[in-house]
Amino acid sequence: MSRLHAFRNRFVDAPGSLGARYRARRWDWLRATFPDLERMSVVDLGGTAQAWLRAPVRPAAVHIVNLEKPPDELPGWLRSDHADACELPAEILDGGYDLVISNSVLEHVGGHARRRLFADAVHRLAERHWVQTPYRYFPVEPHWVCPGMQFLPTAARASVAQHWPLVHTPPADRAEALRAVLDVELLSRTEMRAYFPHSAIRSERVGGLTKSLIAVKLS
Numbered sequence: 001m002s003r004l005h006a007f008r009n010r011f012v013d014a015p016g017s018l019g020a021r022y023r024a025r026r027w028d029w030l031r032a033t034f035p036d037l038e039r040m041s042v043v044d045l046g047g048t049a050q051a052w053l054r055a056p057v058r059p060a061a062v063h064i065v066n067l068e069k070p071p072d073e074l075p076g077w078l079r080s081d082h083a084d085a086c087e088l089p090a091e092i093l094d095g096g097y098d099l100v101i102s103n104s105v106l107e108h109v110g111g112h113a114r115r116r117l118f119a120d121a122v123h124r125l126a127e128r129h130w131v132q133t134p135y136r137y138f139p140v141e142p143h144w145v146c147p148g149m150q151f152l153p154t155a156a157r158a159s160v161a162q163h164w165p166l167v168h169t170p171p172a173d174r175a176e177a178l179r180a181v182l183d184v185e186l187l188s189r190t191e192m193r194a195y196f197p198h199s200a201i202r203s204e205r206v207g208g209l210t211k212s213l214i215a216v217k218l219s
Contacts, residue, residue, distance in 0.1 A: 022211075024056070026204065030101070030130055031057050033216060040098035043125055045085040045118070046105030049074055059099075065092060085109070086117040093124055100129040104142075104212075106195075107133050107186050115187075119195035131196065131215040132204070136186035138211045143168075143184055150186050157181040189213060 031037055042059045044052070049071050052062050063079045064070075065088065070080035083092060085102075086109055100122045109118050122129050134142045141149035145166040149157055161167060162177035171177040189210075192201050196215035204212040 022204075022206070026103075026132070027056050029204075033130065033218070034099060034128070037099070041096070042099045042101055043092070043095060043097040045100065045102040045122070046108075047101065047103065049078060049080055052078055063092070063095065063097070085121055086114045088121050088125075093121065095125065097126040098128065100126045100131070102130070103132045104134060106131060107184055110183075111185070115191075115195060122196075127217070127219055129196075129199070129215065129217050131199075132212050133187050133192070135203075135210045135213050136188050138206075138209060141186070142211075150184075154178070154181065187213065 034040065037057055037059050040059045041061045041063075043063045043065060045065050046067075047062075047064045048066065048068075049064060052058075052064070053075075058077065061077050061079070063081070065081055065083045065085055067082065067084060070082055074080060081092065083089060085105070102122070106115060106118060109115055119131075122131060136150060140147050144161060144164050146160055146164050149160050149164075152160065158174065158178040158181050161181050162171055162174055171180055189201060192213045192215055196217070199215040199217040202214040202216055203210040204214060
């Protein structure tokens with residue numbers, strides 16, 4: 001089992017891993033898409049302070065909105081609030097941001113109605129956005145690093161989540177495994193176009209196959 005976790009770490013989680021290299025490439029793509037990023041006020045829906053503190057880019061200000069408890073201490077350019085991106089308070093919705101960023105969050109918000117609320121918040125928060133989500137039809141399910149898992153019936157996915165050795169954090173029992181798989185709904189290109197009809201839907205590719213979709217709006 002330890003060898004398998006080392007395998008996942010090498011390819012997905014660790015600094016220098018394949019996953020880390022693709023995340024670094026995404027940062028480069030973001031900076032190329034928004035060359036004035038360092039002068040922008042950014043709101044990050046579902047991001048983390050750790051990710052921004054490690055990031056190779058630094059906007060003028062970043063406001064993180066997450067369901068996790070905010071860190072106790074942050075640098076002056078970085079702010080974090082506990083809030084639901086689908087039900088944002090008025091003081092955040094009216095914050096006057098330059099850019100909305102969200103990475104690998106849309107697939108977790110919980111069904112079409114809440115994805116619609118999430119997209120509506122993105123459109124209200126700023127004229128420009130960058131919203132990334134894993135692509136449903138990439139052959140490997142990214143959360144469990146398991147080929148074809150997303151196409152299985154729910155009960156089978158729960159069994160995979162409970163026993164698949166490459167899972168990041170093994171569930172304590174069957175009920176926890178079921179909750180974990182129900183929390184993930186990967187999106188198609190058609191769905192992304194429906195939520196972001198005025199955005200370009202870009203493809204992030206691995207080996208010629210679309211791994212993630214990114215809704216990008218420049219103005």
